[in-house]
Amino acid sequence: MKNVRPDFPILDQRVHGKPLIYLDSAATSQKPKTVIEALSHYYSTMNANIHRGIYYLSEEATIAFEKTRRKVSEFIGAKEDRSIIFTHNATEAINLVAHAWGRKNIKEGDEILLTHMEHHSNLVPWQLLAQEKGAVLKYIPITKEGFLDIERFNNLLTDRTKLLAVTHMSNVLGTINPLSHLITKAHAVGAKVLVDGAQAVAHLKVNVSELDCDFYAFSAHKMLGPTGVGVLYGKPEILESLPPFLGGGEMILEVHEEYSTWKPIPYKFEAGTPNIGAVIAFAKALDYLEHIGMDVIREHEKALTQHALYQLKEIDHLTIYGPMDANLKGGVISFNLEDIHPHDLGTLLDHEGIAIRAGHHCAQVLMKKLNVPATARVSFYLYNTPQEVDIFIDILKKARRYFNRGL
Amino acid sequence: MAFEGLDELYREVILDHFKSPRHHGKLLSHDVEQEGFNPLCGDQIIVQLKIDEGKVTNIGWWGKGCSISQASSSILTEEILGKTLQEVEHKIQFFKSMMQPQGEVSKNEEEGDLEALSGVRKFPVRIKCALLGWTTLEEAINLWKKIHNS
Ligand SMILES: Cc1ncc(COP(=O)(O)O)c(C=O)c1O
DSSP states (O other): OOOOOGGGGGGGGGTTEEEEOOOTTOOOOOOOOHHHHHHHHHHTOOOTTTTOOSSSHHHHHHHHHHHHHHHHHHTOOOSOOOOOOOEEEEHHHHHIIIIIIIIHHHHHTOEEEETTOOOOGGGGHHHHHHHHTTTTTEEEETTTTSSSHHHHHHOOOOOEEEEEEEEOOOOTTTTTTHHHHHHOOOOOOOOOOEOOOGGGGGSSOHHHHHHTTTTTEOOOOOOOSSSSSEEEOOOOOHHHSSSSSSTTTEEEEEOOOOOOOOOTTTTTOOSSSHHHHHHHHHHHHHHHHHHHHHHHHHHEEEEEEEEHHHHHHHHEEEEEEOOOOGGOOOSSSEEEEEOOOOHHHHHHHHHHEEEEEEEEEHHHHHHHHHHHEEEEEEOOOTTTOOOHHHHHHHHHHHHHHHHTOOO | OOSSTGGTSSHHHHHHHSSSSBBBOOSOOOHHHHEEEEETTTOOOEEEEEEEETEEEEEEEEEEEHHHHHHHHHHHHHHHOOHHHHHHHHHHHHHHHSTTTTOOOOTTTSOOHHGGGGGGOOOHHHHHHHHHHHHHHHHHHHHHHHHHHO
16 A cells, blocks of 8 residues: 555654554544645635525535535445435434434334444444333343354344344454344344444445445544544435434425424435535545545555554463454454553553553443453554554553563 | 653552552441542542541542552552541542642642652643542542431
């Protein structure tokens, strides 16, 4: 892969006197110049509200906004642009489904099937829905190796299951879940499937039509785009059958004193002024990813992950959580170094310019299953290099010595 | 050498308390028990106090967390054992102000192992860790007072 680092201005800086090594792209990715410039360009030349003005600027902004919808649709292999709804993040996209689809379709005694590796974003909305409706949450457990327990899944899936909500890629373990199998089985019992694609879509080639999922949710900020933009893909025939999520401007056709009528999808689900500039700049992020190529990015991250796993395995007193084969996981590695709490490790590495994540990663249910209060996590993206991995490993080894000094 | 300048945070006293925590574990009998939790990082602490004639006559604690939260809790036990509730409350307030990033600290109070924690001030994201044991202790005392005033 070509050296992309010059395209990411933020990477060229020192932190605590050391070159910044950013290993937290699973939390949010850095942005290429083209995205940063597009934001500035929008506010300098095009800023206007969309879908309302009959003047030049508004038309330009509307066209650019809708162009992003087109790009997103193509990027994830959707058949129709109207199945792409812009939200503010993946969390809101999932909540949209929990409210609009969930309230209409989930009844007392129905079962919602989740997994033990879900992010709070794909767990709490279903908890709220289940509590409101008297529905039952079931969880697919994970194996020692960090994979979904497919045998248990087969048993947990019954004709009471109305929804399977599952992450495409775990933000803690990196595990890539066998979606095709899960979706086929779930559809066979009449359940709908929502996929949390927040991690996967940034790193893997995704095709929602081939997957045949009913909903797919993600955030622009994890895939080189700006913050404040999320996407919900939904099958058009399902979206059409749903009541609105939020009510307000933009989503209505006619408003009367007692009732209103809705615009067709996707606008029915886009109430209020969206994050227009960020949506428009998001198109540049997709251009960038396509220009490099998702397959090339995947190969690059696989190599980094394998390189890191190989060296981490050799460190005494270090526990890795999740699959050990880079072919079966994304560029995310969670670990603990015995005796050193992840927060201390975070501080130690930060002091050397290395940004890692430490904590429960919004996955407290998974932490309980792993029987740890927290983990340290590194995650890679297209701009990381093997040299950065080597420096990280070197500092990690020194951290243990430092922490045990004088004892 | 890596980690230059970090010794200010990770002083040996702190690492020592982290590795050999004082008054660690449950008490045989206690008058009040309080749990503290830091949702941001998942650190958790449980404090038990024995209170006789207005004095803390025994203290026990346990929990999970980083070196700073654990060491701070361990140091706390040595600071308050045998002290009157009023003195303990004074210590808590003192420690809280000591953890302000620009906190003025009167030199004579900043003594012993407690002083070792003053380096945390320079690491804003870790101040909450240092405070966890102390705020939990404060809640424990408030709880005890509520029980005994009603
Ligand atoms: C797997 C997964 N799902 C959902 C989310 C939520 O994304 P956002 O905070 O952008 O809504 C994240 C990001 O932290 C994630 O990693």
